[in-house]
Amino acid sequence: MKISLDxxxxxxxxxxxxxxxxxxxxxxYYDFNSLKELLEVTDGNLASHLKALxxxxxxxxxxxxxGRKPNTQYTAxxxxxxxxxxHLKALxxxxxxxxx
Amino acid sequence: MIEKxxxxxxxxxxxxxxxxxKFISLSGLSGILxxxxxxxxxxxxxxxxxxxxxxxxxxxxxxxxxxxxxxxLFVVAMTVLVLSLTTGxxxxxxxxxxxxxxxxxxGSRNLLINMAIPLLTGGLFILILLFRGSYEAIAPAxxxxxxxALVAGSHYTFTDVKWLGIxxxxxxxxxxxxxxxxxxxxxxxxxxxxxLYGTIMHFKYDR
Numbered sequence: 001m002k003i004s005l006d007x008x009x010x011x012x013x014x015x016x017x018x019x020x021x022x023x024x025x026x027x028x029y030y031d032f033n034s035l036k037e038l039l040e041v042t043d044g045n046l047a048s049h050l051k052a053l054x055x056x057x058x059x060x061x062x063x064x065x066x067g068r069k070p071n072t073q074y075t076a077x078x079x080x081x082x083x084x085x086x087h088l089k090a091l092x093x094x095x096x097x098x099x100x
Numbered sequence: 101m102i103e104k105x106x107x108x109x110x111x112x113x114x115x116x117x118x119x120x121x122k123f124i125s126l127s128g129l130s131g132i133l134x135x136x137x138x139x140x141x142x143x144x145x146x147x148x149x150x151x152x153x154x155x156x157x158x159x160x161x162x163x164x165x166x167x168x169x170x171x172x173l174f175v176v177a178m179t180v181l182v183l184s185l186t187t188g189x190x191x192x193x194x195x196x197x198x199x200x201x202x203x204x205x206x207g208s209r210n211l212l213i214n215m216a217i218p219l220l221t222g223g224l225f226i227l228i229l230l231f232r233g234s235y236e237a238i239a240p241a242x243x244x245x246x247x248x249a250l251v252a253g254s255h256y257t258f259t260d261v262k263w264l265g266i267x268x269x270x271x272x273x274x275x276x277x278x279x280x281x282x283x284x285x286x287x288x289x290x291x292x293x294x295x296l297y298g299t300i301m302h303f304k305y306d307r
Contacts, residue, residue, distance in 0.1 A: 018109070019116055026117035027206070034206050038120055088113075091106055 009087045011056045016041060017049050021084045024059060024076035032072045050074065058083055123207030123257050125199060127191035128306045131298025134184035138290035141180035145283055148172050170235075180290075195306070207256055215253035218245050239282030243272030243289045258305070264297045 012018040019039055023030055036046050053059045058080030062073045076084070118124070148169055196203040222245025229237050250265030268289050275285040 015109070015112075018113065022113040022116045023120040026121050030120065030206065034120075037202055037205065038116070088110075091110060095106055 008090050009083050011053065011058060011083070012087045014049065014052075016045070017053055018087070020046075020049060020053060020074075021058065021076065021080060024074055025081055025084050029062070029073045029075045032074070035074070053080070056080075056083075119201075119207070121207060121210075121256065123205065123211045124305070125192055125196035125201055125203070125208075126257055126261075126301070127188070127195045128298045128301030128304075130184075130188040130191040131294050131301060133187045133191075133298070135291050135294030135296075135298060137180045137183045137187075138294060139287065139292075141176050142283065142287040142291055144176050145173055148176070149283060170230075174230075211253050211256040214256060215249040218249040218252055221245065222249070236279040236282070237276070239279075239286050240272045240276035242286065243268050243275055245272075246289075247272055258301065260297070260301060260304070264293060267293055 016039060054061055058077055060075045060077050064071050193203045222241060226238055226241050247265045247268030250261050250268060254262035254265060271285055271289045275282055
């Protein structure tokens with residue numbers, strides 16, 4: 001069976017990165033602590049994956065303060081949304097191919 | 101990649117999208133209890149309003165406007181409201197804990213903010229009606245604003261809440277058409293509809 005893996009986005013190979021993207025695509029924005037709680041990952045782990053997505057310009061970061069506490073909000077960029085949709089399409093195609 | 105992996109990947113994406121936007125720990129049981137409180141409250145109110153009138157189904161051509169009766173009704177309504185909210189919050193926190201979810205998350209925050217706007221507007225509006233003595237508009241206003249709050253909040257929780265909201269709005273409009281039957285519609289809207297809704301939710305999601 002031949003599967004076209006080239007359509008898969010390298011940035012989404014990691015499960016957590018794909019999960020972060022799913023949350024950001026479904027929401028206007030999401031903050032760091034809520035993401036951490038939802039995905040049940042450690043601070044460092046989440047931060048490194050967020051950095052990777054930011055490097056790809058799939059997400060944008062907005063740092064604000066609530067009182068004196070830093071509050072970092074993440075938003076999916078247009079580029080990120082397109083890439084996410086493409087990745088989902090590729091997953092769908094893969095299932096369709098295997099059903100044949 | 102095996103097919104099973106892709107399926108689990110896709111279902112985990114769908115699950116995350118839903119859990120990140122919606123608050124799905126609302127307890128069905130709290131709906132049933134709120135309905136029961138409302139029924140008890142309505143029963144007491146019937147007693148208060150119709151103490152001199154033996155037939156409650158008889159159409160009233162006057163509005164209740166004695167201060168003592170109004171105060172009693174106000175106390176009953178507030179008690180029902182506070183009891184329902186306390187039970188609702190308590191049972192919802194319990195359900196969230198059981199499902200290992202945080203009670204205070206983006207979903208519940210959005211749900212509360214979106215419901216609070218129509219609810220507070222309605223609450224203030226009803227207080228203004230009380231002060232101005234426009235008593236006949238109070239029962240429909242309660243139902244309509246509560247229905248609007250449910251519809252507004254429904255985007256952040258189960259979609260079923262929207263249908264409950266629409267039913268409350270329609271009932272509120274009907275109440276406005278038939279002002280003498282305010283208490284009966286109020287009983288249907290806050291009592292029976294809540295019990296019906298709570299039962300559906302309980303069997304659909306809580307088990």
